[in-house]
Amino acid sequence: MGNMKKLTGAALALTMLLGGTPIWAQTDDSSTSTDVDKSPTITDLKQNTPYGTGTTVVDADGMETTTLLFKKDVSEKMYEELQKPNAVRDIIEKAGFDVPKDANVVLLGAGDYESYVQKLPANRPVGVGSTSAEKVDLPEGGMDFEFNVWPQYQELWKGLKAGDTIYVMHQLKNGAWEVMEATLEETEGEAAIGTQKGLKFKLHLDSLSPIAFVKVMSDGTVVKLDKEEVEKPADSLAGSTKPTSAKKLVSVKKSPNTGF
Secondary structure, eight states: OOOOOEEEHHHHHHHHHHHTOOOSOOOOTTOOOSSOOOOOOHHHHHHTSOEEEEEEEEOTTSEEEEEEEEEEOOOHHHHHHHTSTTHHHHHHHHTTEEOOTTOEEEEEEEEEEEEEEEEEETTOOTTOOOSEEEEEOOOTTOEEEEEEEOTTTSGGGTTOOTTOEEEEEEEOTTSOEEEEEEEOEEOOGGGSBTTBOOEEEEEEESOOSOEEEEEEEETTEEOOOEEOOOSSOBOOTTOOOOOOOHHHHHSOOEEOSSOO
């Protein structure tokens, strides 16, 4: 499963806590700027990216193994590129989405993800957590993940609600971008923090290169974009000239409300 690295339970808890801390205030989303008018820092973007939970498997010995995604800062170069005028808008449009001229394209978060596995007894008492997790590679063919956010704690997500549509930009290993559409749902059960319910959405990821989360606003309202099939993938922010499989990249993936 690739190189493994230990991450202590204390570090896991600290990472989760910091990831939910609101540290940057939004400006008015009713702006009609055609650019990404937010100016969060690299750390702001990382702390506002959601955590992902993948497949859970129980083995013959009763051990439950769950794949988790944890985040780190995007590179300085990637951050600078995402802040360029119309950079995010251009990627979304080249993926086949029709972004209205008066729309405001807003970065909700961006980060590099790493995958870890957490092992626990399947019949453990309620409240018993893991003491460590091991860093692993994603399996060939990727994995389905459920992402969770709490708008009341993650500043850049404030105002979003169940039923809203967001766009997920995933930079592939060859430097090209794919854009996935996801519909937010309300969390249930253990995914809620106390009485505070969060939001969730589902994605399939084949790799864990940089991922950015975006909402599109028009007249102060989150909007869902019309889309059409395109003949070529969105250009790489890194300027990659490597040949790519256009057929794979031009199909804009959609994350359904239920299942994959």
